[in-house]
Amino acid sequence: MSVTETPVRLPIPSLPQGFRVAGCHAGLKRNPLREDVSLVVSDRPAVAAGVYTTNVVFAAPVAFDRARTPGVGFRAIAINSGNANACTGARGLADAHSMAAAAASRLGVDESGVLVLSTGIIGEFMPLEKIKAGIDRVAGTLATDTNAIVTAARGMMTTDTRPKLSGSSFVAAGKTYTLFGMAKGAAMIGPRMATMLGVILTDATIHAEDAQRLLGEVTEHTFNCVSVDGHTSTNDTVLLLANGAAGGEPLSGASLNLFEKALSDACEALAREIADDGEGATHVLRIEVTGCPTRDTARQIARTIADSPLVKTAICGADPNWGRIVSAAGYSGVRFDPNALVLRLNGTLLFCDGSPVSFNGQAVSDSIRASRETLIEVEMGFGTESIRFYSSDLTADYVRLNADYHT
Amino acid sequence: MSVTETPVRLPIPSLPQGFRVAGCHAGLKRNPLREDVSLVVSDRPAVAAGVYTTNVVFAAPVAFDRARTPGVGFRAIAINSGNANACTGARGLADAHSMAAAAASRLGVDESGVLVLSTGIIGEFMPLEKIKAGIDRVAGTLATDTNAIVTAARGMMTTDTRPKLSGSSFVAAGKTYTLFGMAKGAAMIGPRMATMLGVILTDATIHAEDAQRLLGEVTEHTFNCVSVDGHTSTNDTVLLLANGAAGGEPLSGASLNLFEKALSDACEALAREIADDGEGATHVLRIEVTGCPTRDTARQIARTIADSPLVKTAICGADPNWGRIVSAAGYSGVRFDPNALVLRLNGTLLFCDGSPVSFNGQAVSDSIRASRETLIEVEMGFGTESIRFYSSDLTADYVRLNADYHT
Numbered sequence: 001m002s003v004t005e006t007p008v009r010l011p012i013p014s015l016p017q018g019f020r021v022a023g024c025h026a027g028l029k030r031n032p033l034r035e036d037v038s039l040v041v042s043d044r045p046a047v048a049a050g051v052y053t054t055n056v057v058f059a060a061p062v063a064f065d066r067a068r069t070p071g072v073g074f075r076a077i078a079i080n081s082g083n084a085n086a087c088t089g090a091r092g093l094a095d096a097h098s099m100a101a102a103a104a105s106r107l108g109v110d111e112s113g114v115l116v117l118s119t120g121i122i123g124e125f126m127p128l129e130k131i132k133a134g135i136d137r138v139a140g141t142l143a144t145d146t147n148a149i150v151t152a153a154r155g156m157m158t159t160d161t162r163p164k165l166s167g168s169s170f171v172a173a174g175k176t177y178t179l180f181g182m183a184k185g186a187a188m189i190g191p192r193m194a195t196m197l198g199v200i201l202t203d204a205t206i207h208a209e210d211a212q213r214l215l216g217e218v219t220e221h222t223f224n225c226v227s228v229d230g231h232t233s234t235n236d237t238v239l240l241l242a243n244g245a246a247g248g249e250p251l252s253g254a255s256l257n258l259f260e261k262a263l264s265d266a267c268e269a270l271a272r273e274i275a276d277d278g279e280g281a282t283h284v285l286r287i288e289v290t291g292c293p294t295r296d297t298a299r300q301i302a303r304t305i306a307d308s309p310l311v312k313t314a315i316c317g318a319d320p321n322w323g324r325i326v327s328a329a330g331y332s333g334v335r336f337d338p339n340a341l342v343l344r345l346n347g348t349l350l351f352c353d354g355s356p357v358s359f360n361g362q363a364v365s366d367s368i369r370a371s372r373e374t375l376i377e378v379e380m381g382f383g384t385e386s387i388r389f390y391s392s393d394l395t396a397d398y399v400r401l402n403a404d405y406h407t
Numbered sequence: 408m409s410v411t412e413t414p415v416r417l418p419i420p421s422l423p424q425g426f427r428v429a430g431c432h433a434g435l436k437r438n439p440l441r442e443d444v445s446l447v448v449s450d451r452p453a454v455a456a457g458v459y460t461t462n463v464v465f466a467a468p469v470a471f472d473r474a475r476t477p478g479v480g481f482r483a484i485a486i487n488s489g490n491a492n493a494c495t496g497a498r499g500l501a502d503a504h505s506m507a508a509a510a511a512s513r514l515g516v517d518e519s520g521v522l523v524l525s526t527g528i529i530g531e532f533m534p535l536e537k538i539k540a541g542i543d544r545v546a547g548t549l550a551t552d553t554n555a556i557v558t559a560a561r562g563m564m565t566t567d568t569r570p571k572l573s574g575s576s577f578v579a580a581g582k583t584y585t586l587f588g589m590a591k592g593a594a595m596i597g598p599r600m601a602t603m604l605g606v607i608l609t610d611a612t613i614h615a616e617d618a619q620r621l622l623g624e625v626t627e628h629t630f631n632c633v634s635v636d637g638h639t640s641t642n643d644t645v646l647l648l649a650n651g652a653a654g655g656e657p658l659s660g661a662s663l664n665l666f667e668k669a670l671s672d673a674c675e676a677l678a679r680e681i682a683d684d685g686e687g688a689t690h691v692l693r694i695e696v697t698g699c700p701t702r703d704t705a706r707q708i709a710r711t712i713a714d715s716p717l718v719k720t721a722i723c724g725a726d727p728n729w730g731r732i733v734s735a736a737g738y739s740g741v742r743f744d745p746n747a748l749v750l751r752l753n754g755t756l757l758f759c760d761g762s763p764v765s766f767n768g769q770a771v772s773d774s775i776r777a778s779r780e781t782l783i784e785v786e787m788g789f790g791t792e793s794i795r796f797y798s799s800d801l802t803a804d805y806v807r808l809n810a811d812y813h814t
Contacts, residue, residue, distance in 0.1 A: 054738070055734060056741070056745060084730075086734070087733055087758065087763060090761075090762075121730065122728075122730025122731070123729060123730040123763045124763065229716040229717060233734065234730075234737065308637070309636040309637070309805070314810065317811050319810065319811075323491075323494055323529025324529070326464055326494055327529060330463040330641065331464075334463070335463060338463060355495060356531065356532070396803035398716070398720075398806070399720050399723065399802055399803045399806060402720035403720045403721070403723045403724025403726065403802075404724050
C-alpha cells in the first residue's frame, strides 16, 4: 500500500547561517518522485551532539555516529532513506564508513567530520553505488532556499506523509541566533529513547558538552514522549550541529537557557508532528498526566495509555470509553490509589472517586470527531510532577499499511 | 460491529463428578440468543483456589473472590457477562455481594460458599435485577450434558466467537479423576497476570494450599503466556474448584504430579484458544523463545515480540519481515548479544550471526498463508531456559471491532 502524501506545513523555517542542504532521488525508493538521499553541510566546523536508540539491536549508522559524538569539527551529515542498514553485521558498519567517506571525498572535508543517518527496511545490505551516486549529485545542489530544505527533509522520509520541520530565532547577548530542526518518523515509533531521525541545526556557538547535555535533557521530555506503536526502532537518532556562524562567544548562563528553550520548543514541535503523522492516524492523542511523585512515573503511566490498542481504537471510533484509559493506567506498573484518579477527556470529567460519573457521551464523542487532537487528562493525585505525551489513534489503515509494507 | 460466532470445537469435554452447570440469557446482552448469566454448582463442598489480575484498577468481583480464596466449603460460582462490575466503587462491591447472596439463597447454600465472575463493559453499575432473575432461572436448569456445558461457557463470553473448553481424565492411585476447564477472552488480553476468566473443575480431592500453589505455577506458563493486545484487564480471574466427588485421599506425591500435568495441559489449551480467538485474528502466533538465562527473561522477550503491532501486522500480511521480530527482541529490556540470536519462521532460518540470511521469501510467505498458526522460534544463545507464548495477528477487523464496541 503506498502512502498518500500531504502538503508540507507552512511556514518553512529558515536554515541557520553557514548551513546548506539538499536532497535527491537516487533510486533507493521505487517512486522517482521521492527523495532518498540528502546532505546537510556546515560551511565551518560544527560541534555535534547525538542521542540514540536504546534498542540492543542497533543499526550500523547508530554505532558509527555514537562513537563520534559529542565532538567538534563536523562538516556534514549524509542521509539516506529506503534502507536502514540495520541487522547487517560487519558489512553494514563498513558500508556506513563508505557512505561517510564518499560524502567527505565529494565535499573535500575530512572523513572524521561526517555523520550518517539511515532509515528504511531492516536487514538488507545498502545499495552503496546508488547512495554514492546520489551523494555525488546532491552535493552539486546544496542551497539554503525552501526548495532545498524541503527536498532534504523528504530525503529522510519513509512512510511519513510530509516533511517535519521546525525552527525559531532567539536573541542572546545582543546577537540573533537561528535554530532549525527536521525529523522523520511515522511507525516503529516507541518511547524509551530518542525517537527516529532528527537533525537540529544552529548557528550559535555552543560547547560540545553543553550541546550533548541539553540535547539529552530535551529529548527526554520531547522525542521520548511520543509513541505511535511502542516499537523502539533500531535506528533512532537525533543529531545537533552547532557551527557558530552567527558569531559570538560560546553560549552560557542566561544565553544558554534561551537556547535550551528554543531547542525544547523545536523538538516538541517535531515530536508532536511525528505523532500527528503516525501511520494511518486520524487523531493525535495529547496525554497529560499530572500529580505524580516523579516525571518518570508520569511518563510510564502516559506511555501505557498511549500504547494501549484498546485506547487507540476507541479514539479512532470517537468513543469516550474511559474504562480502557483507567485500566491502562492500572497496568502501567505504577502503584496508585484508583480512588484518587481523576480523568477528563476533551475537558469533560469522566471518572473520579473510583466510580463512574454521569456525562453526555454523545457530546464527548462529537468533540472527538470534531478535532484532530484528542486531549486526555489524567490527574493521579499523589505528587506534583507531570508529563505531556503524544500518540496517535490506531486505524484500519495502520494495519493495511503495515501488513503490506515489505513485500 | 457485531461478532460473528463460530462453532464450538469438538469434542465437548465431560464435567467432573458432582458438578452441574447452566447458562441463560438474562438481558445483559442485547442479542436474545446470547447467554449472559451462568452458574457452576458443586453438589458437595469444594476446595477453591484463584489467581487474579495484577492491574491496580481491579474489579469488584476480583476483590470479592480474592478475599475468599484459597479456601474450603465452596458450592457455586455465579457468572455474568455484559458488565464487568469494574470501576464501580463501593456500590460495585455491594453488588458483587448481592449477586453471591442471590445465588446462595436460590441454591440453599451458605453465602460464604459462593464466588462471582463478571466480564463486559467497564464502568457501568450492574443491572442487579436482571442478574438475580437470570440466576433464579438458570438454577432450575443445572445439568451435566453438553448443552448445559456449552450454554454455561457461552454465558461468560464477550466478543469471543466460540466457547473455550478443555478437559481430560487421569488415573492416580487406582482412581479415575476428571478435569474440566472453560475460559473466555478475546481482547483486553495482556500478560503479567492470570488472563481473563477461567474456571477449572475437578472431582479429585486436593488440599487448598496445593490447589492454590499449582494453579499459580501453572498460570505462570499458560494464561500468563498469552497476549492479544497487551492490555491487562481489570477482571482477570482463574478459579479452580476441587470437590473430591471421585473419592480417594487428597492427592500427593506422584498423584499430585499427574494432576498438575492435567491442569497444565488444560490451561495451555485454553490459553491457546484465547489467542486463536483473538479479536479479528487470522493467525495464532506461537512464539518459542529458547536459550535464555531465566524463564522470566524468555517471557519478557516473547511478550515484546507478541505485543509489537509491527510484528502482528506483518503476520497478518503473510510478510516474513524478520527485522521487526529481531528489533522487538532488542527493545524488550533484556540485554543480549544480537550476533548470538537465531531466528526461524515456520522452520525457515531468517537471521543468524547478526546478518541477513538468504531465504525464499515467497515460500515463507506462502507458509504463513497456508496455516492458521505461525511459528516464530527465537534462539537467544545465552542460557538454557525457554518459554512458549501465544499471540494473535493484528488485523483491520480488530480495529473495527474495538472502534465500535462501546457506542
